[in-house]
Amino acid sequence: MRISMEWLREWVPVEESAEQFGHRLTMAGLELDSIEAAAPAFSGVRVGLVLAVEPHPNADRLRVCQVDAGTGEILNIVCGAPNAVEGMRAPVACLGAVLPGDFRIKRSKLRGVESRGMLCSAVELGLAETSEGLMELPVDAPVGADLREWLGLDDAILEVDLTPNRADCLGM
Secondary structure (H helix, E strand, C coil), X not given: CEEEXXXXXXXXXXXXXXXXXHHHHHHCCCEEEEEEECCCCCEXXXXXXXXXXXXXXXXXXXXXXXXXXXXXXXXXXXXXXXXXXXXXXXXXXXXEEEECCCEECCCEEECCEEECCXXXXXXXXXXXXXXXXXXXXXXXXXXXXXXXXXXXXXXEEEEEECCCCCHHHCCC
16 A cells, blocks of 8 residues: 555644654554655756747757746747647746756757757656656646645655555555
8 A cells, every 4th residue: 555645644643754654654563665755856847837839940840939937037948749839837847957867957959949948748757657748737837836846746655565464454
């Protein structure tokens, strides 16, 4: 059974850390298999609003997007995602962001057009195994908000192995 610490805290006043709580479960007779992060480590990713999408002048499959990431300036970002459309909200890794695999975002030129960030898919953030394009966020996602904080990704997941003698623990 997998238990989210943040979900558990919504229902029960758990003050201790995931490790301390896992120890309490072990002392209660349950087998704690692992404690893992809900999402891989990444930083500098914000909720972005795509303001405009234009074809790249030197590439058929690339687009040039104008993105508001809540930084006070509009970012010019070259994107290859097929689902990039005007008005969508998507994760944007700003300059200096670090994605899973220690991939650092820096200013670059793609086929002669400057790109000042990266619009991200769930795969690039380590949140999914496959993706059809950019990770679409709801229209009420606050532009400029830290994506980890807004999605509640700083959570710990406890994996508990239930033994046959503890059927009382099968329900949450």
